Amino acid sequence: MKTITNRFFTLASGLLLAAGAGSALAQRDYSNVEVVPHHVAGNYYYLEGAGGNIGVSIGDDGVIMIDDQFAPLTDKILAAIRSLDDGPIRFVINTHVHPDHVGGNENLGRMGLLILARDEVRVRLESQLPEVALPVMTYSESITIHLNDDEVTTIPVPPAHTDGDSYIYFRNADVIHAGDVFRTVAFPVIDQGNGGTLDGTIDGLALLIGMAGPNTMIVPGHGVPSSREDVMEFRDMVLDVKARVQALVAQGMSFEQVMAARPTAQYEAKWGDPERFLTAVYSELSGN
Template sequence: MKFLKLSLIIFFLFFNVSINAQSKFDKVNIKTTKLSDHIYMLEGSGGNIGVSVGNDGVFIIDTQFAPLTPKILTAIKKLSDQPVKIVANTHHHGDHTGGNKNLGDSGATIIAHENVRKRLLEKSAKSAIPVITFNDKLNIQMNNEQVAIFHVENAHTDGDAMLYFTESNVLHTGDTFFNARYPYIDINSGGSINGYINAVKSGLMVVDNDTKIIPGHGNLSNKAEYLTFLNMLETVKAAVLKEIENGKTEDQVSENTSLTKTYDDLGYGDHFINSKKMRRTVYQSLKN
């Protein structure tokens, strides 16, 4: 009897969690922004999606969460009657790869850095796993333009990729850019503050003042905002490094609001990563 009662409690707990999660996604709307004659940005819940449409089919960057796939496909159907042919993942996190299985089951080819495949192999269905991988860079000819895909090392994770649409002048940064907010640096997945800064510098090498930049999270961006983000990273790193050199502990740094005040006042800590977490993460990264 006690076992039955415990089983029922566990069932209802998981049932309620499932219902609440689905309810959250039911309220999500997919926003579409046109960036060129055939490139679009989709915003929903999770990482921003890039879309290329044309006679070659639909090419998308990242897939958000699995429950959102029907809404994402509905939004894409308004842009093209072609099927999703290729999916590129910017890294392995679930808010960017959750829909992989749905699209893989529908026949899409999934592409990502080799470290993304390794990490997804540990937790994902076969159809969600990239079937084409690369180490350094890859070029795709799609919908009358070359898409340059290049790996940036140990930034947000160890498998980050940026994608640049060479004719449309659109850069998708994945989570190596959180527009106007502190980024998530996943140290446990190989991320680092130094790699993150180098990734932004790499991205800046391919953009100009007219480039439309799709960040992993946040609003559509541009070179000026990208430079502001880089300045934030370098400023916070320098401030934390000075504290480390002065013998301050991780807890002392994480509690020192003066280190990030300039950007806290601009709202950078009002999102997924708050200012305390940012200071602690930078400390941990520099001490590793």
């Protein structure tokens, strides 16, 4: 992975400088990326482009935006938002620290938009991004924004995908923007380097299930809007894989032996390559 990253970085570094992009990961060619809005419920939409899904709530009071993908996509993202609503963008909320979710912060910060995130997100971004790209307002507990006849609540999640994850709940639209704790296209990503944990992932998914009602739409960081039942299935899979790996670790198995035992076999058709997930699960359960 590192090799590929470095190779692309070399190829694209000229472009990067030209674009003034703050993120070293904003290195691919985005010229063919289309940013497509999808309506979910009420006045909530999400934008699909490259990187994490962007949440957009529109209305008379203006726009609330969740995450901002990569810097080279900012113009396309703003155009997609303008196709929905031409009011002011009042808040930008970062669900967590990853570059495919905060890569547009610098551009949006320069426009004077107010960026919000958990304390942990700002602390981690301080060493990676210029001051103008950092969240201006940070929180450690839930806060609620009252706009567009809705209550928009940011909810801190236990250390799951990272240690700075938030869910954003739109009460009237009945939508939860879940960020990367929940995804429909892959096994969970537990970024231990940024404070993510297996047990926090399990607790975070339980929190999400508890918040959701039978008709709530749950928008993942990557993938498509889903139901509470879909999150339950994902959570049950994580619990099952944890139990299986725990039994293998109790037998003294190495990581290679655990991989060979294929504890995720029945889930791979749906969620793909398990290696990264199993690496994190094994490391947390074995202490290695």
